[in-house]
Amino acid sequence: MLFCPNCSNLLLIENEGGQMFFCQSCPYQYAIQSRHTTRKLLHRKEVDDVLGGAKAWENVDSTEVTCPKCEHTKAYFMVIQIRSADEPSSIFYKCCNDECQHQWREG
Known part of the structure; x- marks a missing residue:
């Protein structure tokens, strides 16, 4: 997720005429030059045995x-x-x- 640097609203993706992020509240637009992915691994917390072990x-x-x-x-x-x-x-x-x-x- 990316946020608008002007008004801090969530940026949406527009597919028409090339892909770009745009803000619904202000005229901010950001052209997507390359594919960008990030992955965050989920670390699960330890679960207590509800039956008492x-x-x-x-x-x-x-x-x-x-x-x-x-x-x-x-x-x-x-x-x-x-x-x-x-x-x-x-x-x-x-x-x-x-x-x-x-x-x-x-x-």
Whole structure:
């Protein structure tokens, strides 16, 4: 984005008769001589584990449910209310297979 040096409004691109930037508020125009690109990499912030991390799974019960990833027949589960009180609770599962440890949810 480029801004007008006279009135500080956002410059728009005009394609008719050659490409140029122009201001809608004042008569400023800037002819585009060459292609100009810049790239800014997005650095994502660290996200906290909303389920409480590995410690949250220490004292949970297991149930008979099939893991969608490895087909193991047992998984740990937690029931958490993540939406408003009038909505049903969500059930979070974690596969009991030590090699898989896949996590998924229902609801």
